[in-house]
Amino acid sequence: MARITLDHIRHAYGPNPVSDSDYALREVHHEWKDGGAYALLGPSGCGKTTLLNIISGLLQPSHGRILFDGRDVTDLSTQARNIAQVFQFPVIYDTMTVYDNLAFPLRNRGVDEADVDRRVRDMLQIIDLADWAKRKARGLTADQKQKISLGRGLVRNDVNAILFDEPLTVIDPHMKWVLRSQLKRLHKQFGFTMVYVTHDQTEALTFADKVVVMYEGQIVQIGTPAELFETPRHTFVGYFIGSPGMNVIPARLDGSSVTLGSQRLDLASAPTAAEGDRIELGIRPEFIRLGREGMPVTIRRIEDIGRRKIVRADFEGQPIAIVADEDAEIPAEAHVRFEPQGINIYANSWRIGGEA
Amino acid sequence: MEKTYNNKAWFFVLPVLVLVLFSAAIPLMTVVNYSVQDTFGNNEFFWAGTDWFDEILNSARFWEALQRNLLFSFIILALEIPLGIFIALNMPKKGIGVPVCLVLMALPLLIPWNVVGTIWQVFGRVDIGLLGRTLAVLGIDYNYVRNPLDAWITVIVMDVWHWTSLVVLLCYAGLVSIPDAYYQAAKIDGASRWSVFRYIQLPKMKRVLLIAVLLRFMDSFMIYTEPFVVTGGGPGNSTTFLSIDLVKMAVGQFDLGPAAAMSIVYFLIILLLSWIFYTVMTSSDAES
Numbered sequence: 001m002a003r004i005t006l007d008h009i010r011h012a013y014g015p016n017p018v019s020d021s022d023y024a025l026r027e028v029h030h031e032w033k034d035g036g037a038y039a040l041l042g043p044s045g046c047g048k049t050t051l052l053n054i055i056s057g058l059l060q061p062s063h064g065r066i067l068f069d070g071r072d073v074t075d076l077s078t079q080a081r082n083i084a085q086v087f088q089f090p091v092i093y094d095t096m097t098v099y100d101n102l103a104f105p106l107r108n109r110g111v112d113e114a115d116v117d118r119r120v121r122d123m124l125q126i127i128d129l130a131d132w133a134k135r136k137a138r139g140l141t142a143d144q145k146q147k148i149s150l151g152r153g154l155v156r157n158d159v160n161a162i163l164f165d166e167p168l169t170v171i172d173p174h175m176k177w178v179l180r181s182q183l184k185r186l187h188k189q190f191g192f193t194m195v196y197v198t199h200d201q202t203e204a205l206t207f208a209d210k211v212v213v214m215y216e217g218q219i220v221q222i223g224t225p226a227e228l229f230e231t232p233r234h235t236f237v238g239y240f241i242g243s244p245g246m247n248v249i250p251a252r253l254d255g256s257s258v259t260l261g262s263q264r265l266d267l268a269s270a271p272t273a274a275e276g277d278r279i280e281l282g283i284r285p286e287f288i289r290l291g292r293e294g295m296p297v298t299i300r301r302i303e304d305i306g307r308r309k310i311v312r313a314d315f316e317g318q319p320i321a322i323v324a325d326e327d328a329e330i331p332a333e334a335h336v337r338f339e340p341q342g343i344n345i346y347a348n349s350w351r352i353g354g355e356a
Numbered sequence: 357m358e359k360t361y362n363n364k365a366w367f368f369v370l371p372v373l374v375l376v377l378f379s380a381a382i383p384l385m386t387v388v389n390y391s392v393q394d395t396f397g398n399n400e401f402f403w404a405g406t407d408w409f410d411e412i413l414n415s416a417r418f419w420e421a422l423q424r425n426l427l428f429s430f431i432i433l434a435l436e437i438p439l440g441i442f443i444a445l446n447m448p449k450k451g452i453g454v455p456v457c458l459v460l461m462a463l464p465l466l467i468p469w470n471v472v473g474t475i476w477q478v479f480g481r482v483d484i485g486l487l488g489r490t491l492a493v494l495g496i497d498y499n500y501v502r503n504p505l506d507a508w509i510t511v512i513v514m515d516v517w518h519w520t521s522l523v524v525l526l527c528y529a530g531l532v533s534i535p536d537a538y539y540q541a542a543k544i545d546g547a548s549r550w551s552v553f554r555y556i557q558l559p560k561m562k563r564v565l566l567i568a569v570l571l572r573f574m575d576s577f578m579i580y581t582e583p584f585v586v587t588g589g590g591p592g593n594s595t596t597f598l599s600i601d602l603v604k605m606a607v608g609q610f611d612l613g614p615a616a617a618m619s620i621v622y623f624l625i626i627l628l629l630s631w632i633f634y635t636v637m638t639s640s641d642a643e644s
Contacts, residue, residue, distance in 0.1 A: 058540050078543045091541040093555045104555075108546035152545060 002068040002160035002193055004032040004055065009064035011050055017062065024050045025061070026217040032210075034069075035191040038222075039208035041198060043240070047217040048197045049165060055195060056163050057081045068160050084153025085163040089170055090145030092137045099124070099133040102151050109156070123155045126186065143175040150183070154190065161193040168203065180207060201241050213237050229284070230341075235349045238282045244310060244321040247288070248346070251281040258345065261316025263295045265338065271345045271353025280346040285310065285323040287342025290330060294337035297322075299330065390616035408617035418618065420593065421601045422625070425577055428512070428597065432576040435516050437569060440523025445557070447528055458528075461521040469518075473585025476514040480586070500587060504594035507587045511595055514582055519572060526568045530561035566637045570630055577626055598622050 010017075011025040020026055025047040032038055040048040053059040055066060057078035065074045073081050093101050102120045111119075124130040127147040132140070137148060146167055153162050168176045184207065187194055198204050204211050205225040213221045213228065213236070220234040221227075232238035232246060239245025252259040256270035258281055265281075273279060290311065297320070301312040304326070311322040311330065322336065344354035391408055393401040412418050447457045464472075480500050482488040491498040500510040534556065542552045580599040583589065589596035589604070596604075602622065606615035 056540075056544070058543070078540070079546045083544065085540065085544050087537040087541060089535065089537060091537050093559075095555060095559045104547070104551075105545040108548065108551065149541070152541075 003034040003070070004161060004193060004195075005065075005067035005070070006030050006032070006051075006055075007065040007067060009051075009054060009061045009066065011047075011054060011059065011061045011063075020217075023062075023217055025054070028064075028219055030212075030219065030222065032193065032195070035193055036210060037187055037194045037196065037208045039196045039198060039204035039211045040214060041201060041204040041211050041240070042214035043199060046214040048214050051214070052085075052163050052165055052195060052197050055161070056083050056085050082156070082159055083161050083163060084156065084159045085165065086146065086149045086153060086167045088166045090142060090149050092140075092145045092148050094136070094138045096137055097133065098129055098135055098137050098140070098148060101137050101148050102155050105152050105156055119155050119157070123151045126154070127151045127182075143171045143179055146171060146179065147182075150186075154186065154192075157190075159192060161195060164194070164196040164198075166198055167196075168198075168200075176203075183207075201243075205241070211241075213240065215240075231344060231351065231354065232282065233351045235280060235282055235346050238284070238344070242284055242286075244285055244323075246282045246284045246344075247318075247320040249281045249283075249315070249318050249320070251279050251345070253279045253345065253347075260295075261318075263316060265343070267343070267345070267353070268340070269353060271347075273345075273347040273352055277347035278349075280349070282344040282346055282351075283338050283342050285321040287339040288320070288322045289337045289339065290322055290324050290328065291335055291337065292331050292333065294335040297334050297336050299334050302330065387616045387619050390612050391620055394613050404613060408613040409621070411614055412617045412621060417593075417601065418598075418621075421596055421598045424594075424596065425579075425598050428579060429573055429576040431512055432515055432519075433569060433572055435512070436520045436523050436572055437565070439516070440520050440568065441527050441561070441565075443520070443524045444527035444531055444561075445553070447524070449532065458525070461524050461528075464518050464521050465525075467518070469581035470585055472514060472518050473582040476510060476517075476582070477586045480510050502591055504591055507591060507595050510586060511579075511583050514586065515576065515579070518582070519575065523568045523572065526564040527561050530564040531557060534560045562637075566634070569637065570633055573633060574626060574630060577629070 006028050009025065009028045010023055012023045014022055017023055028051060040051060042048050050059065054061045057073070057076060057080075061074070065072055067073065068081065093104060096104065099120055102123050103116050106116045106119060121130075124133055127150065129144060129147060129151070132144070137145065140148070150162075150167075153159060168179060171179060180203070194208075196204070196207055198207075205228075209224065210222055211225060211228055212219055213234075215234065215236045221232065221237045223233075228237055228241050232241065235246070235248050238248060249260055253271065253273055256267045258265050258267065258279070260281060295315065297313040297315045299311060299313045300319070303310040303312070307326055309324045309326060309328065309330075311324055313320055313322060313334065313336075315336065324330070344351055346352065392404055392406070394404045394407075395401050443461075447461075448454055467475075479485045480488045480498075482492050482499050482501075488498060497503075498506050500507040538556050538560075539552065542556060547555070578599055579597050580603070583595045583597060584600055584603075587595045589600045598618070599622075602615055602618055605611050605618065
């Protein structure tokens with residue numbers, strides 16, 4: 001198990017990167033602590049798999065170093081880094097039995113057979129495949145195969161980290177929950193450092209202690225699920241996390257007050273923004289209260305999603321979403337109030353202040 | 357869902373059935389017809405029963421030719437399959453090299469059999485051939501017209517040159533279908549080059565290899581044109597394979613009865629051996 005340090009890592013697939021857009025991964029500089037569960041969350045093409053492959057050593061970064069427990073491993077091969085990786089599609093050795101699949105990484109490393117047997121048997125118990133040990137791996141279901149992939153990583157009990165590259169993509173929805181909770185249990189039991197790539201926010205939020213949100217090749221925020229929800233550092237985090245995402249409304253900043261169209265809101269403190277910055281106010285639909293008083297809105301549509309309603313409305317010419325309780329009354333002359341703790345102010349998409 | 361039964365569907369397969377009837381079933385039946393009768397021309401036929409089969413199966417000539425065939429096919433498979441796999445493994449997976457290699461590989465396959473035969477016939481000639489002359493100058497005694505071993509080597513090298521590409525292309529198709537994740541996982545698991553081949557590449561190539569082995573076996577077992585052009589079955593009978601013998605018998609000696617009986621035996625042998633290959637190579641699939 002190891003602490004992972006990403007030291008000014010940049011990566012470009014092309015040979016001569018010049019501008020930022022040539023980089024699949026722009027400057028990543030972070031330290032991930034030993035035994036942590038990190039989820040890399042972001043849309044397709046945001047660089048999360050690139051980052052994962054750099055950590056695993058399948059890819060050499062164009063710039064920067066990567067350290068495990070302070071030891072530079074940038075030039076080490078995947079094998080020498082001693083990490084495990086679980087891929088999007090289950091990778092198993094078809095012609096081998098389940099037992100031999102799990103024994104494979106140990107035998108390759110010259111572990112003696114008695115030790116191999118003990119560890120493989122333990123692992124078969126842990127991943128609930130003890131009854132399948134003698135079966136050929138080929139005939140198994142996708143989730144069982146994925147468990148074997150995981151088991152092959154865990155069976156080497158000294159791995160520095162286990163990396164997951166969207167491992168639940170091909171798993172049936174009802175098995176996803178089962179696998180995810182098993183994975184969480186294993187993480188608690190073994191305490192391995194875990195990096196989990198996904199584009200599914202539910203998966204990321206339920207899974208990880210820290211969620212790393214990536215966007216256009218950079219990490220825009222690392223935080224707990226609550227932090228990401230309450231104080232998104234970037235408007236992208238605001239609308240990528242949460243359903244529906246954060247409302248982002250163009251605004252004008254004037255000391256400690258913001259102007260939204262014809263409406264004016266007073267803030268507790270005055271955020272500092274440079275001249276000419278594009279100022280926006282972000283507020284999550286959960287922090288908007290519908291009522292008879294406040295700022296006027298025009299309601300366009302109401303979506304009933306069961307326990308809650310999503311109200312689509314126009315506010316000062318901007319479409320916004322509002323979350324209301326199932327039995328909340330929607331007045332004809334609707335007005336809204338913004339709850340102060342839900343207000344975030346952004347300059348050029350980056351958070352400069354708010355009430356919370 | 358309710359299934360509808362409609363006998364009109366038979367009309368859709370009718371063209372194929374008619375085609376197969378004319379191209380395969382009827383010719384085969386005429387061969388069967390010849391094999392149990394004796395004829396002296398003039399459309400006179402006499403019932404011969406199993407006489408021709410007895411004659412063929414008791415003739416040393418047939419068994420010797422069959423042995424030559426089996427040995428030839430065995431050598432061909434033993435050379436072309438490993439060589440084909442080896443070349444496929446070393447072909448580039450991306451870049452400009454891919455089309456170049458594919459075209460180079462496909463070239464021999466595009467050349468007609470008798471042309472291949474002629475090329476090698478000239479190539480190997482001691483008086484004017486590049487190969488024959490070069491070897492003679494180097495002091496190596498090579499003469500496919502006189503020496504049975506040299507004739508065999510020539511025919512085998514010619515077949516390897518002509519058909520290894522087929523194995524290469526089939527294996528290559530199998531190899532490129534393996535997702536990168538397998539290689540990455542193998543790296544992470546610390547697998548050796550041999551393990552990667554044994555546990556990832558070979559299993560993934562298995563299906564195409566089965567096809568390659570079957571095709572190469574059947575083709576090599578039917579070998580006719582190339583040895584006919586190069587050696588004409590000689591020297592002596594040393595490269596007289598079943599097919600060459602068959603043609604000699606049917607066209608040269610006009611022994612239609614024995615030739616037909618031999619054709620049927622020949623056909624059954626190929627059928628039997630192909631079935632054995634197929635069963636053996638697919639048996640491991642069945643167990644899981």
